[in-house]
Amino acid sequence: MEKGHAHHHTGDFDARLTDCRVPEPVRTYLSRCARFHSSPAPGLLIGAFMVDYALELLDATTEEKLFAVCETPKCLPDAPQVIAHSTTGNGRLKVLPIGRFALTMNKASDNPTADGVRVFVDQDKIKQFPLIDIWFSNSPEFNKHTMGNDLQEQIFSAGRKILSCERVRVPVTFKEQWKPVTCPSCKETVPDYMVVEGKCAACGPMKYYAKI
Ligand SMILES: [Zn+2]
Secondary structure, eight states: OOOTHHHHHHHHHHHHHHHTTOOTTHHHHHHHHHHHHTSOOHHHHHHHHHHHHHHHHHTOOTTSOEEEEESOSSSTTHHHHHHHOOOTTTTOEEEOTTOOOEEEEEEOOSSSEEEEEEEEEOTTGGGGOHHHHHHHTTOTTOOHHHHHHHHHHHHHHHGGGGEEEEEEEEEOOOOOOOOEEEOTTTOOEEEGGGOBTTBOGGGTTTOOOOOO
């Protein structure tokens, strides 16, 4: 749990949720997401509404095994992690660096494909909500210090009104069979399908640290 400062903000946030009469279960989702994320970031809040909408379209409960793909790494991925337990760790969340504020969800399937739903922020619908519009378009008119709370309230009252959905079919990825390969460079072991040009990726294109 967060301490001190963060708690104070969480309290304000929960009060605003109550004031705005956000209905359950999305109210609890919003609150849990904000805690997990360590702040009630606007994109995360919209994400909670998106997951709630996707669950309803799939006729799914949060107890079911659900898969999610987020089309942006910003904020959104925490919503399916917290609400639907689709996490990067359990392999049920994929984050694609596309940059669209969209999420696809589907139930588990034994077939090579699964039918799911794609929920996205709709550029036309967002126009009815000026603050969300200027925040979403990264306009210099938006000032997070003076407009942050009002933006939150607009997100709460907009809910799904800024979202659209479509039915989609996605490929099902099965667990890969693998054998261990020892990297000749670092001597650590990686699954064979992750070897890049005879080495582990960290000794190749994914090198991300220098030894000190
Ligand atoms: Zn290596």
